[in-house]
Amino acid sequence: MATVYINDKAVDIGDKNLNLVQVAELAGVTIPHYCYHPELSVVASCRMCLVEVGEKKPDGTVVMQPRVIPACQTPAKDNLVVQTATEKSKSAQAQTLEAILLNHPLDCPVCDKAGECKLQDYSYKYGNSESRMVDDKNTPPNKPDLGHNISLFTDRCIMCSRCVRFTREISGTAELHIVNRGSHSEIDIFPTEPLNNKLASNVVDLCPVGALASKDFLYTHRVWNLKTQDSVCAGCSTGCSIHLDTNKNVVYRLRPRENPKAQGYFMCDDGRLGYHYANSGDRISKPQMKTEIVAHQNSWKDIIPALRTDLKAIGTKKPNGIAVMLSPFLTVEEAYLLASFIKSVSADAVLVLGPIPVIGEDDHYPKTRGTTPLKPKFTIRNEKCPNRKGVEEVIRYFEKKVVSVVDYLNQTIPDVMFVAAGYPDKDGSWMDSNLLSLFKKIKLLIAQDLFPSELTLASKYVIPSATFSEKEGSFVNFSGLAQELHWGCVPLHQVRTEGQVYLDLLERKGLLQASTIREEIAKAIPYFFKFSGGKLGENGIELENLS
Amino acid sequence: MAKYEPVLLKRISKENSDTIESYLADGGYLGLMRILKDCSPSQVIDLVKSSGLRGRGGAGFPTGLKWTFLPKNHPGPIYLCINADESEPCTFNNRVLMEKDPHQVLEGIILSAYAVGASKVFIYVRYEYGDAYRATERAVNQAYEKGFLGKNIQGSPYSLEAVMHKGAAAYICGEETGLIESLEGKRAWPRIKPPFPAIEGAFRKPTIVNNIETVACIKNIIDLGGDWFKSLGIPPDPANPRDAGSYGPKLYCISGHVNKPGLVELPMGISARELIDEYGGGVWKNRKAKGIIPGGNSMGFMTYDELDTKLDFNGPGKVGCLGLGTGAVTVFDDQTSIVDVLYNICRFFAHESCGQCTPCREGTSWMYKIIERIRKGHGSIEDLNILEEVGNRIGTMPGTTICGLADGAGWPVKNAIRKYRSEFESYIKNGTKKFRHLHLQMAHH
Numbered sequence: 001m002a003t004v005y006i007n008d009k010a011v012d013i014g015d016k017n018l019n020l021v022q023v024a025e026l027a028g029v030t031i032p033h034y035c036y037h038p039e040l041s042v043v044a045s046c047r048m049c050l051v052e053v054g055e056k057k058p059d060g061t062v063v064m065q066p067r068v069i070p071a072c073q074t075p076a077k078d079n080l081v082v083q084t085a086t087e088k089s090k091s092a093q094a095q096t097l098e099a100i101l102l103n104h105p106l107d108c109p110v111c112d113k114a115g116e117c118k119l120q121d122y123s124y125k126y127g128n129s130e131s132r133m134v135d136d137k138n139t140p141p142n143k144p145d146l147g148h149n150i151s152l153f154t155d156r157c158i159m160c161s162r163c164v165r166f167t168r169e170i171s172g173t174a175e176l177h178i179v180n181r182g183s184h185s186e187i188d189i190f191p192t193e194p195l196n197n198k199l200a201s202n203v204v205d206l207c208p209v210g211a212l213a214s215k216d217f218l219y220t221h222r223v224w225n226l227k228t229q230d231s232v233c234a235g236c237s238t239g240c241s242i243h244l245d246t247n248k249n250v251v252y253r254l255r256p257r258e259n260p261k262a263q264g265y266f267m268c269d270d271g272r273l274g275y276h277y278a279n280s281g282d283r284i285s286k287p288q289m290k291t292e293i294v295a296h297q298n299s300w301k302d303i304i305p306a307l308r309t310d311l312k313a314i315g316t317k318k319p320n321g322i323a324v325m326l327s328p329f330l331t332v333e334e335a336y337l338l339a340s341f342i343k344s345v346s347a348d349a350v351l352v353l354g355p356i357p358v359i360g361e362d363d364h365y366p367k368t369r370g371t372t373p374l375k376p377k378f379t380i381r382n383e384k385c386p387n388r389k390g391v392e393e394v395i396r397y398f399e400k401k402v403v404s405v406v407d408y409l410n411q412t413i414p415d416v417m418f419v420a421a422g423y424p425d426k427d428g429s430w431m432d433s434n435l436l437s438l439f440k441k442i443k444l445l446i447a448q449d450l451f452p453s454e455l456t457l458a459s460k461y462v463i464p465s466a467t468f469s470e471k472e473g474s475f476v477n478f479s480g481l482a483q484e485l486h487w488g489c490v491p492l493h494q495v496r497t498e499g500q501v502y503l504d505l506l507e508r509k510g511l512l513q514a515s516t517i518r519e520e521i522a523k524a525i526p527y528f529f530k531f532s533g534g535k536l537g538e539n540g541i542e543l544e545n546l547s
Numbered sequence: 548m549a550k551y552e553p554v555l556l557k558r559i560s561k562e563n564s565d566t567i568e569s570y571l572a573d574g575g576y577l578g579l580m581r582i583l584k585d586c587s588p589s590q591v592i593d594l595v596k597s598s599g600l601r602g603r604g605g606a607g608f609p610t611g612l613k614w615t616f617l618p619k620n621h622p623g624p625i626y627l628c629i630n631a632d633e634s635e636p637c638t639f640n641n642r643v644l645m646e647k648d649p650h651q652v653l654e655g656i657i658l659s660a661y662a663v664g665a666s667k668v669f670i671y672v673r674y675e676y677g678d679a680y681r682a683t684e685r686a687v688n689q690a691y692e693k694g695f696l697g698k699n700i701q702g703s704p705y706s707l708e709a710v711m712h713k714g715a716a717a718y719i720c721g722e723e724t725g726l727i728e729s730l731e732g733k734r735a736w737p738r739i740k741p742p743f744p745a746i747e748g749a750f751r752k753p754t755i756v757n758n759i760e761t762v763a764c765i766k767n768i769i770d771l772g773g774d775w776f777k778s779l780g781i782p783p784d785p786a787n788p789r790d791a792g793s794y795g796p797k798l799y800c801i802s803g804h805v806n807k808p809g810l811v812e813l814p815m816g817i818s819a820r821e822l823i824d825e826y827g828g829g830v831w832k833n834r835k836a837k838g839i840i841p842g843g844n845s846m847g848f849m850t851y852d853e854l855d856t857k858l859d860f861n862g863p864g865k866v867g868c869l870g871l872g873t874g875a876v877t878v879f880d881d882q883t884s885i886v887d888v889l890y891n892i893c894r895f896f897a898h899e900s901c902g903q904c905t906p907c908r909e910g911t912s913w914m915y916k917i918i919e920r921i922r923k924g925h926g927s928i929e930d931l932n933i934l935e936e937v938g939n940r941i942g943t944m945p946g947t948t949i950c951g952l953a954d955g956a957g958w959p960v961k962n963a964i965r966k967y968r969s970e971f972e973s974y975i976k977n978g979t980k981k982f983r984h985l986h987l988q989m990a991h992h
Contacts, residue, residue: 042739043739045903045905045949046905047948048948067943067946068945070739092946092947093908096906099906102912103909132933135918159903181717183912184902185908409759
């Protein structure tokens with residue numbers, strides 16, 4: 001049991017190995033820092049976290065060391081005394097800020113990082129209000145093509161070396177290095193190897209200032225106008241926790257959200273940059289029903305009851321003539337609601353699982369340049385959908401087994417099929433020609449998808465899907481971790497979220513509240529018993545016992 | 548006082564002094580063979596400890612004590628690194644030793660390696676010392692041929708491999724962990740300490756780093772005894788319990804505005820005035836010295852009135868210098884502008900800062916820009932205050948940097964402004980009218 005005193009407050013750190021930045025965080029005290037990051041090696045080079053450290057002797061007196069010490073390189077020991085706000089500590093921190101700002105350009109008005117910049121924040125809290133620098137600042141040339149998505153504003157760099165250490169220790173691809181010496185040091189790439197690995201854009205998050213920029217987001221939006229929601233990436237079964245940044249119902253960017261239960265601190269570029277489909281003008285924007293008269297019906301007011309009637313008619317006539325395809329892009333709540341609705345229409349209706357997109361192999365990082373395999377710190381999974389596990393468990397509860405839509409259709413062609421797709425692929429490329437021809441054999445098709453395709457052309461009812469950025473619900477990732485999504489955008493035009501559509505079909509009044517649905521699921525399906533209470537917390541809940 | 552007979556520099560004027568034949572003929576390697584036969588490594592450590600030898604690289608740390616920091620019963624390998632980077636400006640004693648008497652150095656190296664239990668020694672020579680590198684390399688090859696290096700030296704159970712390594716023109720490679728990083732093929736960014744090199748050094752193995760002049764002293768301590776070593780120099784000040792004394796001979800490099808610049812070996816503790824007048828031929832052109840840099844740029848300045856200070860480990864500190872440093876005395880005369888001198892020094896440190904930590908990277912650059920502006924005639928009195936403040940706040944002593952380059956960069960700045968403030972102020976007020984600018988020659992940029 002070790003006790004450390006942070007600014008005269010005692011903190012019990014147990015037997016954990018922590019440095020003083022982490023211990024201070026436990027005490028609610030922020031020690032400003034740039035180069036330290038919990039996932040990267042400690043270099044103690046930025047000198048921002050300088051604090052006074054001392055020891056509490058057995059007789060109660062405190063002996064402080066005469067010089068300031070970086071908190072990030074100091075391991076916490078019993079009876080250590082840390083003072084972060086004394087004259088000496090504060091002046092050391094202010095000196096470091098003054099030094100960093102000597103050559104830093106006054107770019108705030110044109111810099112993307114403004115509003116979420118640690119240099120701005122720390123200058124405000126720990127720095128001086130005026131500069132004494134009257135000489136010319138160093139002006140190294142910028143490097144707009146450091147990588148596919150990475151632009152480097154060399155003059156803004158404060159040489160914390162986080163990006164270099166990331167490419168060495170996390171991605172293992174080591175594209176970045178430092179050239180030159182002293183105040184002319186710069187971050188750079190090697191001549192034929194730009195920064196293009198699949199985790200590259202994480203360096204933009206790591207960069208404490210606006211030196212490294214994501215070209216996808218550069219100059220598109222000011223961050224203080226963005227609305228941020230906690231959500232989950234829908235790119236693969238890793239299920240990285242993300243921040244969803246939107247404004248006026250347009251998604252501007254995704255950022256990884258720290259989650260020790262999920263992926264840690266980072267996310268891959270495919271997921272990070274894979275949101276543009278949500279803003280696409282090609283999306284199906286209104287519901288559609290083909291009728292005998294030339295004009296198609298487009299209002300929910302008419303389509304929902306007509307759909308319900310059509311299904312009930314077939315359900316009474318031929319109970320096992322109804323099938324529903326649930327895609328792994330649906331949330332758990334949506335899958336459950338649709339399944340409940342269909343089973344209420346006909347208890348013999350069949351639920352099947354939509355195609356699981358698999359690309360290549362699981363991609364493990366860090367990569368090694370030698371022969372020794374390294375322990376993976378980050379994995380991009382080859383299963384490119386977010387909720388196969390969740391949807392499978394819903395199907396398994398109702399059907400006792402999980403059958404894929406292809407296997408089912410190869411055996412039986414139902415009279416009507418509700419295809420709840422919601423795949424982000426355009427032109428229906430989530431279906432291969434075999435599946436498409438199987439679908440076309442079905443007399444009555446209800447297609448619920450994001451983009452028009454041959455399937456929607458062949459369907460009597462076309463219901464628009466919503467994207468993960470518009471939904472409230474939960475995804476279950478590859479390891480059984482269930483995480484909440486929160487919507488950042490109101491669905492565009494006349495789109496309603498799947499959950500809302502199914503509530504309407506069930507004739508339940510009101511707007512979809514995911515927590516209410518979760519309570520119901522918790523009572524019904526044993527796999528989801530931890531859903532009781534309705535809330536999953538910001539880090540999610542592990543549904544499976546991890547050995 | 549009886550004239551001192553050089554020991555370290557005894558052989559440098561001889562013809563072919565760098566060959567092993569000449570060295571053996573003068574009784575070389577006898578000390579090594581005796582030690583290998585009769586003494587254990589710990590006995591050698593004790594001998595060096597009791598001799599009071601302190602490192603000659605600039606820090607003056609007691610050598611024997613440093614050797615005891617190695618972990619006991621380590622399975623090995625243990626490495627010895629010889630710091631022949633000698634980049635402190637105005638210092639050239641290592642160069643002369645390597646070029647003219649490399650076997651003396653080499654015998655000292657092998658003795659030191661034996662004492663610490665090293666299986667491999669890395670001799671890190673700065674890139675610019677081409678002749679010294681080649682002379683040392685030849686000496687190493689000759690030693691291998693004659694069985695003083697390699698497996699089972701002279702039939703003893705002790706084996707030692709020697710590896711020559713070139714630097715690439717960086718002052719920071721003289722810092723022990725910067726040297727180790729460079730040796731490993733990485734950027735010479737000094738490491739954060741702890742862990743210290745004796746625990747985790749080159750290639751993560753325990754490593755001792757020693758200077759060329761230090762190991763040359765060790766060879767002579769073995770030959771002539773610790774008592775001989777202690778008979779020279781100045782014993783510790785009884786009033787100061789932390790004083791480890793300043794024993795043994797020291798190679799003083801005299802350069803600058805003197806009539807006879809060069810290398811001279813004297814017992815520790817000669818005064819600067821005596822060194823310049825008796826051994827340096829006095830200040831040139833019948834001028835007076837405005838001041839000296841007593842031990843390489845990092846140490847600061849001693850004014851004309853302070854020249855009676857003894858050049859031992861304690862003396863310069865008493866007049867506000869950082870320490871003895873390398874004992875390289877550079878004299879500048881009273882016709883030299885102190886602004887030029889400080890400009891040159893600031894330019895050096897801004898160029899050599901490795902850039903790893905913020906205070907040094909930005910601080911050295913800022914100090915250089917300020918002194919450059921002052922020199923051009925656009926300075927203000929406030930600039931002097933800023934220079935002094937920055938000089939005071941960067942370094943391992945306030946705790947703000949990782950290595951000591953920043954201490955060395957800041958010391959001459961704050962020293963110069965304190966000791967020559969009136970000259971700076973009048974320069975600022977009068978602009979460039981008073982002194983003619985000295986054109987700076989640059990070896991490379």
